[in-house]
Amino acid sequence: MSTAQRRLFLLAGVTALVLALAGFLATGVGKDHSIVASPLVGKQAPDFHLQGLDGSAASAVGLSDLRGQVVVLNFWASWCTECRIEQAVLDQTWQRFRDSGVVVLGVNFQDAPGDALDYVAAAGSTYPVVADTDSTTALAYGLRGVPETFVIDQAGQIVERMIGPVNAERLSSRISTLLAGGSR
Amino acid sequence: MHQLGQVGLLLGLVLSAYGMTAAAVGARTRRPGLVESARLTAFAVLALMITVNGAMLVGLLTNDFSLRYVAGNSSTGTPTFFKVLSLWAADDGSLLLWNLILGGYLAAVAIRFRRDRPLTYPYALSVLFGVQLFYLILINGPARPFALLANPPLDGRGPSPLLQNHPLMAVHPPFLYLGFIGFTVPFAFGIAALLVGRSSDDWVSLIRRWTLVVWCFLTVGLVLGALWSYSVLGWGGYWAWDPVENVALLPWLVATAFLHSVMLQERRGMARMWNLVLVIGAFALMTFGTFLTRGSVLSSIHTFAESGVGPAYLAFLTLVLLGGFGLVAWRSSSLREPARLESVFSREAAIIGNNALLLSATAIILLGTVFPLVVEAWTGDQITVGAPYFKKAVAPVFLLLFVLVGTAPLLPWRATNRQRALRRLRYPTVAAALVAVGAAAAGVRQLETVAGLALATLVLVTNAQEITTGLVRGRRGGRRGALLRGRRRFSGLAVHVGLAIFAFGIIASSSFAQQTEVTLSSGQSAELDGYRLRYDGLTTDEQPQRTVLTSTVTVTSPGGEPHGVMRPALNLYPAASEPIGSPAIQRGVVWDLYASVIGLQDNGASATFRFYRNPGVNWLWLGGLVMALGGVSAAWPRRARPRRGRQPVSEREPQPEPESEPGTDLVDLGVS
Numbered sequence: 001m002s003t004a005q006r007r008l009f010l011l012a013g014v015t016a017l018v019l020a021l022a023g024f025l026a027t028g029v030g031k032d033h034s035i036v037a038s039p040l041v042g043k044q045a046p047d048f049h050l051q052g053l054d055g056s057a058a059s060a061v062g063l064s065d066l067r068g069q070v071v072v073l074n075f076w077a078s079w080c081t082e083c084r085i086e087q088a089v090l091d092q093t094w095q096r097f098r099d100s101g102v103v104v105l106g107v108n109f110q111d112a113p114g115d116a117l118d119y120v121a122a123a124g125s126t127y128p129v130v131a132d133t134d135s136t137t138a139l140a141y142g143l144r145g146v147p148e149t150f151v152i153d154q155a156g157q158i159v160e161r162m163i164g165p166v167n168a169e170r171l172s173s174r175i176s177t178l179l180a181g182g183s184r
Numbered sequence: 185m186h187q188l189g190q191v192g193l194l195l196g197l198v199l200s201a202y203g204m205t206a207a208a209v210g211a212r213t214r215r216p217g218l219v220e221s222a223r224l225t226a227f228a229v230l231a232l233m234i235t236v237n238g239a240m241l242v243g244l245l246t247n248d249f250s251l252r253y254v255a256g257n258s259s260t261g262t263p264t265f266f267k268v269l270s271l272w273a274a275d276d277g278s279l280l281l282w283n284l285i286l287g288g289y290l291a292a293v294a295i296r297f298r299r300d301r302p303l304t305y306p307y308a309l310s311v312l313f314g315v316q317l318f319y320l321i322l323i324n325g326p327a328r329p330f331a332l333l334a335n336p337p338l339d340g341r342g343p344s345p346l347l348q349n350h351p352l353m354a355v356h357p358p359f360l361y362l363g364f365i366g367f368t369v370p371f372a373f374g375i376a377a378l379l380v381g382r383s384s385d386d387w388v389s390l391i392r393r394w395t396l397v398v399w400c401f402l403t404v405g406l407v408l409g410a411l412w413s414y415s416v417l418g419w420g421g422y423w424a425w426d427p428v429e430n431v432a433l434l435p436w437l438v439a440t441a442f443l444h445s446v447m448l449q450e451r452r453g454m455a456r457m458w459n460l461v462l463v464i465g466a467f468a469l470m471t472f473g474t475f476l477t478r479g480s481v482l483s484s485i486h487t488f489a490e491s492g493v494g495p496a497y498l499a500f501l502t503l504v505l506l507g508g509f510g511l512v513a514w515r516s517s518s519l520r521e522p523a524r525l526e527s528v529f530s531r532e533a534a535i536i537g538n539n540a541l542l543l544s545a546t547a548i549i550l551l552g553t554v555f556p557l558v559v560e561a562w563t564g565d566q567i568t569v570g571a572p573y574f575k576k577a578v579a580p581v582f583l584l585l586f587v588l589v590g591t592a593p594l595l596p597w598r599a600t601n602r603q604r605a606l607r608r609l610r611y612p613t614v615a616a617a618l619v620a621v622g623a624a625a626a627g628v629r630q631l632e633t634v635a636g637l638a639l640a641t642l643v644l645v646t647n648a649q650e651i652t653t654g655l656v657r658g659r660r661g662g663r664r665g666a667l668l669r670g671r672r673r674f675s676g677l678a679v680h681v682g683l684a685i686f687a688f689g690i691i692a693s694s695s696f697a698q699q700t701e702v703t704l705s706s707g708q709s710a711e712l713d714g715y716r717l718r719y720d721g722l723t724t725d726e727q728p729q730r731t732v733l734t735s736t737v738t739v740t741s742p743g744g745e746p747h748g749v750m751r752p753a754l755n756l757y758p759a760a761s762e763p764i765g766s767p768a769i770q771r772g773v774v775w776d777l778y779a780s781v782i783g784l785q786d787n788g789a790s791a792t793f794r795f796y797r798n799p800g801v802n803w804l805w806l807g808g809l810v811m812a813l814g815g816v817s818a819a820w821p822r823r824a825r826p827r828r829g830r831q832p833v834s835e836r837e838p839q840p841e842p843e844s845e846p847g848t849d850l851v852d853l854g855v856s
Contacts, residue, residue, distance in 0.1 A: 010513035018505040081256040081341040
């Protein structure tokens with residue numbers, strides 16, 4: 001083999017190896033670590049009946065009352081920075097889908113009522129928010145921290161659990177599939 | 185601050201792009217003016233990086249929560265000291281520090297070569313600018329530390345509780361970064377050497393010196409990381425084979441291999457290509473490590489949350505691998521040299537063995553680190569590879585390596601004089617055998633432990649003996665400068681002594697540690713290794729940023745005398761769902777007594793503790809310090825500076841290669 005041939009041969013080998021490695025590693029990059037495997041996915045969502053943030057009976061919400069609609073259940077707190085980051089996405093989702101059978105429901109977690117109300121007023125969010133004052137709902141959902149978001153289908157089954165700020169595209173595509181009648 | 189930061193980063197990006205182009209074009213078209221302009225640009229880039237880091241620091245110190253980074257990683261209650269540390273407590277901010285350190289290395293190269301201009305220099309400068317350009321693209325695009333929050337909170341979340349729990353956070357990351365990022369310089373000169381393509385060796389001592397400096401930083405960074413883990417995490421250990429720890433160790437192993445094999449090239453003109461492969465490999469592994477841990481590919485305690493930087497890191501890694509090893513393939517025929525190995529019992533052979541073993545260890549650790557990825561890509565299952573794999577697979581390799589470190593410094597270059605080497609091996613072997621017999625007699629039954637202790641003794645005695653005989657001979661011969669002249673050799677031996685101390689620490693702490701986990705009501709005692717530990721209740725301390733629950737544990741020594749009070753604590757941070765522990769440690773020359781609280785019941789009426797008796801842990805820090813000091817001593821510039829003429833290094837006369845007769849080998853002689 002001549003020097004030039006050897007050289008080309010080696011170069012081609014190195015290129016092939018590197019590209020194979022890069023291709024393999026790319027499979028890892030695409031992974032979304034915010035979607036967590038959870039034993040709750042595919043199970044019936046634990047029911048709850050919680051007071052609104054203002055404590056009035058009129059603003060109370062029960063999950064079973066929302067059967068037939070897609071529910072985006074978002075655990076949050078006013079002291080949580082990531083919750084502020086995802087706030088706009090949640091509100092847009094609510095505005096976009098509220099007339100098509102979707103409810104975005106905020107669940108306030110371990111918070112001072114005053115702080116939570118101030119936060120909602122400042123952020124200008126319009127979707128309903130309830131207070132999980134004794135954290136029993138958070139326990140039932142196995143909350144790891146805030147923010148954490150569960151997507152519940154029309155039949156009341158949890159279809160997805162997202163940890164950290166929600167991803168706008170992923171959330172709306174998941175909702176669209178559910179509305180179109182697909183489940184997974 | 186937001187605007188200052190954004191503009192500074194953008195300007196830095198533009199200047200780096202200019203520097204990269206100007207240096208390369210200037211070198212190709214032989215226009216020194218252009219290269220000089222690139223050299224001066226380096227200082228501008230450094231100044232900008234200092235400015236943007238300053239801007240973030242001001243944001244942190246003034247509680248500017250409109251900056252997302254500040255809101256997410258600092259709070260009004262955070263003590264000032266930890267506000268400063270928040271600069272590198274999360275991904276985006278640490279990229280600022282990363283760019284600053286890289287800018288510092290860039291400027292250091294610009295200063296170092298203000299007069300000396302080897303042929304490789306402009307190309308290396310261009311590569312350095314290129315790497316800086318990548319990290320600036322990253323921080324201007326996918327990662328944006330100066331991003332604003334539309335709806336700023338009144339108070340921030342505070343730094344991650346684990347990272348604001350101990351002052352070691354102030355030094356561990358910067359040292360690790362100095363080590364990590366420093367590999368850019370040897371890499372840049374390696375690439376430059378391949379581009380220039382002359383089979384001259386002028387880059388060798390240059391790369392060696394820089395690699396030594398970087399190696400020292402990384403050694404200190406790794407040891408500090410272990411010290412942090414031991415002092416903060418409360419599990420009684422210091423190294424968990426966590427992916428992030430592993431990927432920091434990989435470039436260190438490869439750099440160590442290079443620092444040995446570079447001697448083959450300096451003294452014998454061997455292994456040119458191989459050395460370039462190692463230099464490029466160390467940088468590629470560093471890049472791979474950052475990709476793995478920051479590109480959100482692997483989860484570990486070190487992974488930073490959301491980050492869209494994965495694809496960017498992957499593209500850069502691909503470029504580094506393709507460019508680096510592609511160039512190696514391209515030049516491989518012109519840098520080829522015939523292997524001339526005269527004897528298996530020579531220093532050359534030992535160094536080749538050293539490289540084979542160090543790279544085997546690298547491969548084993550790399551495999552264990554990426555194996556979960558492979559499995560997940562293949563079957564979709566999520567698995568983890570734990571410490572038992574690493575311990576089992578790596579231990580034999582390191583034991584073999586110790587055989588080499590304990591004998592190779594006695595072997596002469598080239599020829600064999602087996603008799604001489606064997607004679608000098610007498611005391612070390614006897615000592616090692618005595619330790620082995622002693623350990624076995626004392627009831628140590630694990631073969632690995634006995635072998636490890638014996639081999640660490642071999643390493644210690646051999647290298648210490650070489651240092652002392654060298655000193656004695658130097659004095660007897662009336663050569664006052666003997667130590668200085670042979671400094672490079674003595675430094676290497678000192679690093680080996682440090683390694684032996686370090687090894688004793690690892691073997692002792694992993695083989696002879698004792699622990700117990702108990703729940704004690706107030707007034708109750710537990711016993712560990714003869715020590716009585718009595719739980720004496722809980723005190724609560726409300727601090728602005730956290731609540732500290734401190735338990736009091738009164739210790740009585742085996743003899744019945746009081747042995748001090750330990751105060752392990754639990755810290756409650758508002759943003760953390762779980763309490764963060766602060767272990768209490770009574771450090772001793774041999775034995776540490778280590779206590780951590782892992783749970784409290786009934787408002788502290790009872791508490792669950794984990795107590796450890798750890799031997800030899802402090803030898804790790806001592807050994808690490810000795811190794812780093814040895815490295816510093818080897819890298820320290822010689823008093824007689826090389827000529828600073830206009831003559832480029834490449835045209836200097838090759839330095840005569842000291843012929844090594846076994847007899848003079850002791851007071852060798854660095855060709856440094």
